[in-house]
Amino acid sequence: MSSLLYVCVRPEVGAADAEHASFRRALGVDVVDRLDLLDEPLDPARLAGYRGVVVGGSPFNVTDTEKSPAQLRVEADLEYLAHRAIDARIAVFFTCFSIGVVTRMLGGAVTTQTPESASATVIRTTEAGASDPIFGPSAPALTVFTAHKESALALPTGATLLATNDVCPVQAYRVGTHLYTAQFHPEPTPRDFADRMTFYRTTGYFDPEEFDLVQGQVLSASVTEGAALLHRFAENFG
Structure with a gap:
C-alpha cells in the first residue's frame, strides 16, 4: 500500500489511466494507489x-445546470475529503474541477466568466505563496497547463491565495495547513497534456478545428514547476 492516493473523477478510462500515470511520475514515487469515485463511492x-x-x-x-446522480455523489465525496483536510486529518491537493467543489463548500461563488483554454500559462505566486512550503520554492512565477470553463469568482472565506494571473485571479489557494487547491493541472508533461487533448477534442476546451495548432503549442511549452509542486507535496505528506 502506498502512503499516497490518487482520486479519479474522470469518466473516460483512457484519460484516467494516463492521468494516474502522470500523477505518479510528478509525485516522484513508484506506487500511488487509485480510487475511482465514479466506480466506487468514498468509504471513509x-x-x-x-x-x-x-x-x-x-x-x-x-x-x-443538470447533474447526474453520479456527479452529485462525486461532489459530496470531494466535500468530505475537503472537510478531512481542513481538520488536518489528511492532506489533499485538489485540482481543476475540484477547486470549484471546495470553493462552493466554503461559501464562495463559482463563475464561468474567467475560463482558460487548453494552453500553457504563467501564474504568479502571492506573498503568502512565496512562503508556502509547497509553492514557495517555485516563486515568483511558474508556467502550468490550464483548461477550464469555470473558476472561483473570488477567494473564499478562510482561504489563503497562493497563486494568481490576470485572466483567472484565483489559480491556487490553501486552507489551513493540509488543504491545497489548484485551478490548473500540475501533473502533466507537455506530451501528457497533448495526448489528453485527444479525449476532449470536441468538449469546448479549445477550437477543434485548431487541434493540431493547439497541440503543437502544448508540445513546445516548457512546463516543469507543476510537477515540482506535487513532488514537494509528496515529500511533505507522502
Whole structure:
C-alpha cells in the first residue's frame, strides 16, 4: 500500500489511466494507489493509512445546470475529503474541477466568466505563496497547463491565495495547513497534456478545428514547476 492516493473523477478510462500515470511520475514515487469515485463511492475507511491524496481533473463543472446522480455523489465525496483536510486529518491537493467543489463548500461563488483554454500559462505566486512550503520554492512565477470553463469568482472565506494571473485571479489557494487547491493541472508533461487533448477534442476546451495548432503549442511549452509542486507535496505528506 502506498502512503499516497490518487482520486479519479474522470469518466473516460483512457484519460484516467494516463492521468494516474502522470500523477505518479510528478509525485516522484513508484506506487500511488487509485480510487475511482465514479466506480466506487468514498468509504471513509478507504482513507486509512494514507497521509496524502491528490484529486485529478474532470469534464464535470460545479456550475452544470443538470447533474447526474453520479456527479452529485462525486461532489459530496470531494466535500468530505475537503472537510478531512481542513481538520488536518489528511492532506489533499485538489485540482481543476475540484477547486470549484471546495470553493462552493466554503461559501464562495463559482463563475464561468474567467475560463482558460487548453494552453500553457504563467501564474504568479502571492506573498503568502512565496512562503508556502509547497509553492514557495517555485516563486515568483511558474508556467502550468490550464483548461477550464469555470473558476472561483473570488477567494473564499478562510482561504489563503497562493497563486494568481490576470485572466483567472484565483489559480491556487490553501486552507489551513493540509488543504491545497489548484485551478490548473500540475501533473502533466507537455506530451501528457497533448495526448489528453485527444479525449476532449470536441468538449469546448479549445477550437477543434485548431487541434493540431493547439497541440503543437502544448508540445513546445516548457512546463516543469507543476510537477515540482506535487513532488514537494509528496515529500511533505507522502
